[in-house]
Amino acid sequence: DSLSVTLAIGSGGKDTEDFVKRFILPLFKLRSLGGVGLEDMEDGATIPIGDGKHLVISIDSYTVNPPFFPGGNIGKLAASGSLNDVAVMGAEPKALMDAIIVEEGFPLRDLKTILNSMAEVANSMDVALLGGDTKVMPKGSIDKIVIATVGIGIAEEPLLTLDRARPGDKIIVTGPVGDHGATILALQFNLKVETLKSDVRPIWSAVRALRKFGDNLRSAKDPTRGGLAMALNEIAERSGNSIVVYEDAIPMKNEVRTYAEMLGVEPLALASEGQAIFVVDPSIEEEALEALRKEGYEEARTIGEVKGGKSGYVVLKTRVGGLRILEKPIGELVPRIC
Amino acid sequence: DSLSVTLAIGSGGKDTEDFVKRFILPLFKLRSLGGVGLEDMEDGATIPIGDGKHLVISIDSYTVNPPFFPGGNIGKLAASGSLNDVAVMGAEPKALMDAIIVEEGFPLRDLKTILNSMAEVANSMDVALLGGDTKVMPKGSIDKIVIATVGIGIAEEPLLTLDRARPGDKIIVTGPVGDHGATILALQFNLKVETLKSDVRPIWSAVRALRKFGDNLRSAKDPTRGGLAMALNEIAERSGNSIVVYEDAIPMKNEVRTYAEMLGVEPLALASEGQAIFVVDPSIEEEALEALRKEGYEEARTIGEVKGGKSGYVVLKTRVGGLRILEKPIGELVPRIC
Numbered sequence A, B: 001d002s003l004s005v006t007l008a009i010g011s012g013g014k015d016t017e018d019f020v021k022r023f024i025l026p027l028f029k030l031r032s033l034g035g036v037g038l039e040d041m042e043d044g045a046t047i048p049i050g051d052g053k054h055l056v057i058s059i060d061s062y063t064v065n066p067p068f069f070p071g072g073n074i075g076k077l078a079a080s081g082s083l084n085d086v087a088v089m090g091a092e093p094k095a096l097m098d099a100i101i102v103e104e105g106f107p108l109r110d111l112k113t114i115l116n117s118m119a120e121v122a123n124s125m126d127v128a129l130l131g132g133d134t135k136v137m138p139k140g141s142i143d144k145i146v147i148a149t150v151g152i153g154i155a156e157e158p159l160l161t162l163d164r165a166r167p168g169d170k171i172i173v174t175g176p177v178g179d180h181g182a183t184i185l186a187l188q189f190n191l192k193v194e195t196l197k198s199d200v201r202p203i204w205s206a207v208r209a210l211r212k213f214g215d216n217l218r219s220a221k222d223p224t225r226g227g228l229a230m231a232l233n234e235i236a237e238r239s240g241n242s243i244v245v246y247e248d249a250i251p252m253k254n255e256v257r258t259y260a261e262m263l264g265v266e267p268l269a270l271a272s273e274g275q276a277i278f279v280v281d282p283s284i285e286e287e288a289l290e291a292l293r294k295e296g297y298e299e300a301r302t303i304g305e306v307k308g309g310k311s312g313y314v315v316l317k318t319r320v321g322g323l324r325i326l327e328k329p330i331g332e333l334v335p336r337i338c
Ligand SMILES: Nc1ncnc2c1ncn2[C@@H]1O[C@H](COP(=O)(O)OP(=O)(O)OP(=O)(O)O)[C@@H](O)[C@H]1O
Pocket: A012, A013, A016, A020, A024, A038, A040, A041, A042, A043, A044, A059, A060, A081, A085, A224, A225, A226, B098, B099, B100, B129, B130, B131, B132, B133, B134
């Protein structure tokens, strides 16, 4: 056939999921070393290493345009992103790998800044660089720089997989959502970005703060591409429950809402790169919020809860009291958000 | 300063090594989970998992141009390459991860072929796909497709690190070198590629065939970017020895030699993507060659030996009886060889 790759396939939303399920999963052996494998489509995969411990590993590539933006750069993003994907499995980040693909003629000074930002993130968590790769593509054959990173961590059980959410559980978010997505969107549309900036940062400290609740911390997720909308749908689907969230409880900066309105996009589908969503037993809701605030996540809030009933549905109670289904994002407005 | 990234930084030769040592290693914590870390600059890093076993992990990105070439495509290359890097540490490949970065408009059929080739390599070794990532870049911002892969394997000790080579050890190569490099070079220069084709393939079966020799199998290496010249220099340097190789013992196809001459490049710096170099105790030289031939590596040959004396030197005994220092390749003639 004469079909070709669309931007939507790279959106991180429903189209990406469909592509992976249709064109990749059927070709490969999936379950491997006895842990969480690709068929679960979690943030990371795991390899049991004895004593109830798991090595957790995750890969992402970063193509963000522009590579420097308010709040960070592609290096900070690439290191934080893959380490966050292992953190939301419940793993303490331990090691990082990087594959840099850079355009001939890219300023060496900028590359140094990017590498420094990667190192700053890694060093802040005592994460070691295990290895990497460096390729240069001729001028014009790649736009500036792309970085793939692998995050590696070690988790004790329980792993925070998404199937663990149960009816009655509360859904907590660490802070305002959509900052990263709105910032990059605004930059790509040449809108003035004033106080708005990307939230990119490691979120391991939030997971760590809640690990002490043991089994009562059920699941965790970083709402990156596809935003809160995609993340909540994945939790609902994977756990076989429905989810209700309250629009007026979802922390979001006014500017983010404004940009989303201006550009006609669903604000809840905008990527966050420095927030986490947690599913917790209702018995620890208040303590969990307290623990997050103490750790510096001052705007942590409960935004909804897990319900039984129809599996895989996310219902948004709107500000005006209505109900609307919050779908998995479809299509792609702008690429290279992360 | 106003320096910028050169193609040489991505050559896989001396310039890459200098870049990594100068701009990356000093920024990061290197030794991590108690195994082989980045400071050793081996093909892969290791994480001990008890019982004398190590998880071995390696990352590479693949930018080869063109993505389809005689003998394979970028998918076969990306899967083989990272699994070969763990194999040469002595590890049995177990899992793979992939990050695909593809240009909007890339033919879906070609992407499917590439994915199929990746899967074929993985399935041939019972390797599972553990996870991945998919990004699409807008038309014009990346030339066709880039794939980063991570290879993961499990090794029993001894790990085949390059520091283990000792004076007297023999150096064996599994077959003719430079086929991949010569093929891609010829394609990029619009030369006619007739019977020449890339040698890309997994080389784990060669390593496996020699594992039974235990400690007498010292080291292994895949002579990819920088070719035999880079690989031998790394062995000499890391082990603190010199190496002598005999030009007339090095298997190389006539066409490869011809293309190298036409283009004025050092044929021994041309990448192989389906050969391995082994360092073995002289007592097992014949048995090792026999084992390799039985495994299908029919052109396996001894090409030289490790000597004491000046550390880090590779000396080539030429066909006409002369001696020449075989240096680490410098600069870069064409990029996107792999
Ligand atoms: N090319 C691919 N090969 C194998 N698995 C893939 C591929 N692309 C995505 N996946 C899998 O699909 C799932 C979702 O991937 P996705 O990249 O959307 O998650 P994420 O990394 O948490 O989000 P983001 O990339 O926005 O940070 C993961 O389990 C991932 O391993």
